[in-house]
Amino acid sequence: MAEFDLIALIRSRAAASAGSMPGSGEGVVLGIGDDAALLRMPAGHELVVTADTLNEGVHFPAGTAPADIGWKALAVNLSDLASMGARPAWCTLSLSLPREDAGWVSAFVDGFQELAAMHGIALVGGDTTRGPLSIAVTAMGWVECGAALRRDRARPGDDVWVSGTLGDAAASLALDGHVPPASGEPLPAVDPAIAAWLGDRLRRPLPRVAAGRALMGLAHACVDVSDGLLADLGHVCERSGVGAEVWLERLPASVALQRAFGARRTSFQATGGDDYELCFTAPANLREPVSLALEQAGVEATRIGRIVAGEGVRALAADGTQWRSPQSGYVHFG
Amino acid sequence: MAEFDLIALIRSRAAASAGSMPGSGEGVVLGIGDDAALLRMPAGHELVVTADTLNEGVHFPAGTAPADIGWKALAVNLSDLASMGARPAWCTLSLSLPREDAGWVSAFVDGFQELAAMHGIALVGGDTTRGPLSIAVTAMGWVECGAALRRDRARPGDDVWVSGTLGDAAASLALDGHVPPASGEPLPAVDPAIAAWLGDRLRRPLPRVAAGRALMGLAHACVDVSDGLLADLGHVCERSGVGAEVWLERLPASVALQRAFGARRTSFQATGGDDYELCFTAPANLREPVSLALEQAGVEATRIGRIVAGEGVRALAADGTQWRSPQSGYVHFG
Numbered sequence: 184m185a186e187f188d189l190i191a192l193i194r195s196r197a198a199a200s201a202g203s204m205p206g207s208g209e210g211v212v213l214g215i216g217d218d219a220a221l222l223r224m225p226a227g228h229e230l231v232v233t234a235d236t237l238n239e240g241v242h243f244p245a246g247t248a249p250a251d252i253g254w255k256a257l258a259v260n261l262s263d264l265a266s267m268g269a270r271p272a273w274c275t276l277s278l279s280l281p282r283e284d285a286g287w288v289s290a291f292v293d294g295f296q297e298l299a300a301m302h303g304i305a306l307v308g309g310d311t312t313r314g315p316l317s318i319a320v321t322a323m324g325w326v327e328c329g330a331a332l333r334r335d336r337a338r339p340g341d342d343v344w345v346s347g348t349l350g351d352a353a354a355s356l357a358l359d360g361h362v363p364p365a366s367g368e369p370l371p372a373v374d375p376a377i378a379a380w381l382g383d384r385l386r387r388p389l390p391r392v393a394a395g396r397a398l399m400g401l402a403h404a405c406v407d408v409s410d411g412l413l414a415d416l417g418h419v420c421e422r423s424g425v426g427a428e429v430w431l432e433r434l435p436a437s438v439a440l441q442r443a444f445g446a447r448r449t450s451f452q453a454t455g456g457d458d459y460e461l462c463f464t465a466p467a468n469l470r471e472p473v474s475l476a477l478e479q480a481g482v483e484a485t486r487i488g489r490i491v492a493g494e495g496v497r498a499l500a501a502d503g504t505q506w507r508s509p510q511s512g513y514v515h516f517g
Numbered sequence: 518m519a520e521f522d523l524i525a526l527i528r529s530r531a532a533a534s535a536g537s538m539p540g541s542g543e544g545v546v547l548g549i550g551d552d553a554a555l556l557r558m559p560a561g562h563e564l565v566v567t568a569d570t571l572n573e574g575v576h577f578p579a580g581t582a583p584a585d586i587g588w589k590a591l592a593v594n595l596s597d598l599a600s601m602g603a604r605p606a607w608c609t610l611s612l613s614l615p616r617e618d619a620g621w622v623s624a625f626v627d628g629f630q631e632l633a634a635m636h637g638i639a640l641v642g643g644d645t646t647r648g649p650l651s652i653a654v655t656a657m658g659w660v661e662c663g664a665a666l667r668r669d670r671a672r673p674g675d676d677v678w679v680s681g682t683l684g685d686a687a688a689s690l691a692l693d694g695h696v697p698p699a700s701g702e703p704l705p706a707v708d709p710a711i712a713a714w715l716g717d718r719l720r721r722p723l724p725r726v727a728a729g730r731a732l733m734g735l736a737h738a739c740v741d742v743s744d745g746l747l748a749d750l751g752h753v754c755e756r757s758g759v760g761a762e763v764w765l766e767r768l769p770a771s772v773a774l775q776r777a778f779g780a781r782r783t784s785f786q787a788t789g790g791d792d793y794e795l796c797f798t799a800p801a802n803l804r805e806p807v808s809l810a811l812e813q814a815g816v817e818a819t820r821i822g823r824i825v826a827g828e829g830v831r832a833l834a835a836d837g838t839q840w841r842s843p844q845s846g847y848v849h850f851g
Binding site: 224240242277335 | 553556568609646668740
């Protein structure tokens with residue numbers, strides 16, 4: 184199978200799902216099939232662009248189902264668009280494959296397009312090349328001029344919030360033996376149904392696109408939780424020139440995580456990463472509208488701390504003492 | 518060295534070269550450092566987007582100088598923008614690296630930014646991950662609404678043209694032993710200075726951005742020659758619903774290629790690929806303006822054939838007989 188056949192396969196699948204949801208394919212003058220795509224932006228908007236790559240053996244283990252890889256390769260990019268408050272529009276896909284395997288590509292595209300259709304994002308270009316399995320996606324969206332949520336707008340006195348629950352993906356990684364347990368303690372025995380639920384959170388994260396849109400005009404600063412809550416909130420603090428306090432006992436946990444790990448869940452929540460929830464700051468007088476906006480977007484919001492003058496993130500235990508993590512935020516090198 | 522240090526290195530280098538040329542960084546509201554970049558398009562334009570990846574061992578041999586890899590990773594994408602008539606604006610870079618090697622990254626960015634500065638394209642995002650060496654670039658540009666050069670606009674009676682010279686890169690690959698010689702004949706003895714010149718054409722292609730801009734309003738259809746002239750012109754014919762004749766003795770050859778391979782140069786020119794010249798079609802009554810436009814853009818234009826009714830590309834030898842290549846266009850799989 185030549186590159187052109189794989190591209191034809193991806194192209195036909197992308198075309199079939201375009202228009203399957205209102206807004207999908209909007210602005211696409213010319214999609215896959217020329218040297219480049221031609222796209223039209225609505226007036227009064229800024230283009231929002233992000234690029235994230237998944238490599239086998241680094242971001243997912245060998246043998247991961249191709250549909251899950253396709254879903255997640257798009258999800259991590261949609262999560263970045265979500266954290267800016269952007270509406271997803273278009274994406275490119277650069278797929279490096281060790282073998283010419285139409286079955287694998289077909290299943291991969293299934294997962295990719297399943298999520299793409301949910302968010303009306305159109306695949307408009309890319310390439311397939313021979314090489315170790317690697318998936319590089321660039322996602323593009325729109326946001327009203329000047330209205331994007333950014334990392335550099337947190338202010339002292341802001342509440343710190345997080346969407347959904349934290350730690351599920353990291354707990355699943357630990358249960359699967361892909362990371363050492365946080366404290367050297369043996370892993371707990373976990374009900375298979377609970378382990379499966381946690382695994383879904385790892386393999387099929389739900390990018391909080393609607394939540395990001397709902398937070399525009401409410402949130403001051405926003406980031407998605409990919410490297411770990413404390414690391415990502417640290418990025419917000421550094422870019423905003425502020426510090427933060429996080430109250431660990433407030434970190435939202437799924438029922439599954441509580442059942443599986445009990446009180447040992449904290450390090451997964453604070454530093455585990457791969458959550459793809461939104462961490463954001465907002466003025467204290469907007470607590471009610473923030474809660475309502477996220478409820479309407481279909482996800483719970485939890486207030487977990489506050490922005491202070493100074494620098495750095497202090498994670499506080501229930502007794503007010505500062506917490507030191509046995510793990511650190513996910514770092515790709517070293 | 519953590520991912521954040523590599524990103525900081527790339528970011529500081531991108532920032533240093535932004536503004537080094539008029540137009541560089543134009544429209545960048547927010548560059549590297551947030552979850553996504555924020556970009557503003559000029560009114561009345563379409564966004565032009567392309568994505569191309571280079572993998573070690575597939576697109577370049579192990580041990581290639583990192584500055585050459587950086588140059589070429591951007592060049593192949595700029596060439597796609599050029600073939601649409603677009604003005605380059607922004608790009609993202611997804612860099613997978615087997616080792617944390619700041620020296621390698623620094624040299625890579627040197628080559629990347631050297632070409633970026635020449636074309637005023639700003640690096641606005643991306644990521645670095647651990648993995649086998651792979652460079653995925655997505656390049657974005659602008660073109661006046663409705664004015665882009667496309668593959669699907671060739672018409673019977675059009676002349677077929679090509680910019681610059683063909684076959685240099687493929688000849689260099691053959692001399693370096695990376696592809697078998699076309700005919701099984703032994704390779705010629707080649708002067709080292711000539712081999713070095715051909716090698717530069719392989720490692721540092723010059724994307725024909727100015728030529729693409731100059732062809733707007735003149736050319737009917739356009740493609741860049743990456744897979745090989747006959748293959749890429751075949752894409753134009755397929756998309757336009759036409760056929761083409763190519764006169765092999767007219768294919769433009771560099772002095773270096775003529776000296777090195779003499780009459781054996783034809784297969785490199787017709788099917789070698791990696792040329793990154795523009796192949797385009799234009800009405801016969803525009804021969805003079807086409808020649809002048811490309812001369813002003815600093816590259817020669819050669820008329821090499823014509824578009825006919827029907828389908829497929831017929832390559833004709835000097836005696837009018839149809840030519841069969843001992844090689845075929847570069848195919849990534851199989």
